[in-house]
Structures are given as structure tokens and as C-alpha cells.
Amino acid sequence: MLPNIAIIGRPNVGKSTLFNRLVGKKLALVDDMPGVTRDRREGAANLLGLEFNIVDTAGYEDEDAKSLPGRMRKQTEMAVAGAELAIFVIDGRAGLTPLDEEIARWLRSAKTPVVLLVNKAEGKAAESGILESYALGFGDPIPFSAEHGDGMADLFQAILPYV
Numbered sequence: 001m002l003p004n005i006a007i008i009g010r011p012n013v014g015k016s017t018l019f020n021r022l023v024g025k026k027l028a029l030v031d032d033m034p035g036v037t038r039d040r041r042e043g044a045a046n047l048l049g050l051e052f053n054i055v056d057t058a059g060y061e062d063e064d065a066k067s068l069p070g071r072m073r074k075q076t077e078m079a080v081a082g083a084e085l086a087i088f089v090i091d092g093r094a095g096l097t098p099l100d101e102e103i104a105r106w107l108r109s110a111k112t113p114v115v116l117l118v119n120k121a122e123g124k125a126a127e128s129g130i131l132e133s134y135a136l137g138f139g140d141p142i143p144f145s146a147e148h149g150d151g152m153a154d155l156f157q158a159i160l161p162y163v
């Protein structure tokens, strides 16, 4: 069985773009079991030859829920609990938001190891976002562009110990 890696982050940071890039043509394994896994997509990822099962979550995208437990839908909790590693994605162009910090607090209390990926980092627009992201406490962030494919080698290095 392939190791599980979960993609976590607030809406619009590029989680699904990252998922699609990692899964490539093998996309489309959509798990539409009712309830807990409603929005969960997973598929076999290949990153420079490294193979793992990747889970794209949308558990923080429930805008109706005001509290963190409300937003943290069950599928996200389950995805993180069942993963060897969580990739926490933030938007380097937007910089840190309160929701990023809230998710970070929750992830720090989870047992799953976390690598921090600063997406939308192509060009110079993400430079301050990358610097800010050190404050989240997950160590060196990985500057990345899910759209352009920048940062694949650094993501490979970060994931390698967990697969």
C-alpha cells in the first residue's frame, strides 16, 4: 500500500492545482462516499519517481461554519490522522491570513508531521509571504508554484523521509 499524504490549507491557495500536478493523467479517482468523505479526492501521485497516495481536502472550505471545529470537517481530520505527512499549503502572494494561522495551530496539535508549502511563488510576488511563513513554526517553507511546476525538487526532498 502506498503511503498517504494529505494536502491541507484554506480555500484558494492552490491545493487542487497541486493535487492535479502530482496526480497528472491518473486524476479522476473521486471518492464520493456520502458524508465524511464528500469532498475528498485522492489519487496515486508520482513526484520525480516518488510514489504515494495523495489526498486533496476541502475541509476548511465550509464558510457557513464559524468555529474551527465547524470548519474542520471530519474528512480533513481523518485525512490528516490517516496520513504519514500533511502538506500545509499557503498562498505566498496573499501572505499569512488569520485562517492560515488557525489551521497552523490545529496542525501543530495533530500528530502528523507537516511540511509547509508556499504556493504561487513564481516570480517575486511571494518573497514577503515566504519570509512571513517562517512564523508558523514548521521550519523552512518550500517555495512552490503548482501552476508552473516550480519547487518540485524541494518538495521531493521534503517528502522523501516520510514515504
Ligand code: GDP
Residues within 6 Å of the ligand: 009, 010, 011, 012, 013, 014, 015, 016, 017, 018, 119, 120, 121, 122, 144, 145, 146, 147, 148
Ligand atoms: P484550492 O481552493 O486550495 O484547491 O485552490 P485551487 O487549486 O482551486 O486554486 C485557486 C486559484 O489559485 C486558481 O485560480 C489557480 O489557478 C490559482 N493557482 C494555483 N496555483 C497557483 C500558482 O502556483 N501560481 C498562481 N499564480 N496561481 C495559482
Ligand code: MG
Residues within 6 Å of the ligand: 015, 016, 017, 057, 058
Ligand atoms: Mg480545491
